[in-house]
Amino acid sequence: xxxxxxxxxxxxxxxxxxxxxxxxxxxxxxxxxxxxxxxxxxxxxxxxxxxxxxxxxxxxxxxxxxxxxxxxxxxxxxxxxxxxxxxxxxxxxxxxxxxxxxxxxxxxxxxxxxxxxxxxxxxxxxxxxxxxxxxxxxxxxxxxxxxxxxxxxxxxxxxxxxxxxxxxxxxxxxxxxxxxxxxxxxxxxxxxxxxxxxxxxxxxxxxxxxxxxxxxxxxxxxxxxxxxxxxxxxxxxxxxxxxxxxxxxxxxxxxxxxxxx
Numbered sequence: 267x268x269x270x271x272x273x274x275x276x277x278x279x280x281x282x283x284x285x286x287x288x289x290x291x292x293x294x295x296x297x298x299x300x301x302x303x304x305x306x307x308x309x310x311x312x313x314x315x316x317x318x319x320x321x322x323x324x325x326x327x328x329x330x331x332x333x334x335x336x337x338x339x340x341x342x343x344x345x346x347x348x349x350x351x352x353x354x355x356x357x358x359x360x361x362x363x364x365x366x367x368x369x370x371x372x373x374x375x376x377x378x379x380x381x382x383x384x385x386x387x388x389x390x391x392x393x394x395x396x397x398x399x400x401x402x403x404x405x406x407x408x409x410x411x412x413x414x415x416x417x418x419x420x421x422x423x424x425x426x427x428x429x430x431x432x433x434x435x436x437x438x439x440x441x442x443x444x445x446x447x448x449x450x451x452x453x454x455x456x457x458x459x460x461x462x463x464x465x466x467x468x469x470x471x472x473x474x475x476x477x478x479x480x481x482x483x484x485x486x487x488x489x490x491x492x493x494x495x496x497x498x499x500x501x502x503x504x505x506x507x508x509x510x511x512x513x514x515x516x517x518x519x520x521x522x523x524x525x526x527x
Contacts (some may be wrong), residue, residue, distance in 0.1 A: 269347075317338045
């Protein structure tokens, strides 16, 4: 509760700030409900409290509107905390969630949290920067979901939004010094697409081999290993199925060469 109050007291609402990472919010102290939630979730995790980012709708001040808030785990229960609409205890506004993500226990209804974490990892090798990118992805997904007109395309739509946001993130950071390469830890505690590899040296070599791929091949093979079809990958990457097949085949050949050397 103290962290909720701290975020509420030290941030100012600013509709002109969108899709900011926790570090940016901490520095600028301004934003919408997404930034309040990103920061509160990050602070809870930093002090060891399991926390997840939730998006849905809330009824407050006489209106129903799209919203984002934090949930923290207390014992076996998840407790809603809302720094943008703070209450003395658990968030008391009428609300319902349609998506949540949590890197410890996996995602909510989309079952996409760990996969989005790995997609972020194909763009950012540094764990801290990857966390920032994931938060930006989630905020972008939340803003884009109301525009989805066909629920059958939900997963591909979500990953296309996430991938486009990652490209913007990389472009914005292009002039910055390169961060430390990903260490042997891959912070996602869920089984990853490469879990068939042995731990230790073999896993390190596999991670390094994937990271060494050109971006186009790296994102295609990552999505393929997540179980997406060529059709879905083509929609996400906004290219043709033939191009997807070429990227995946080239990635496979390069991975085989690198791992057999």
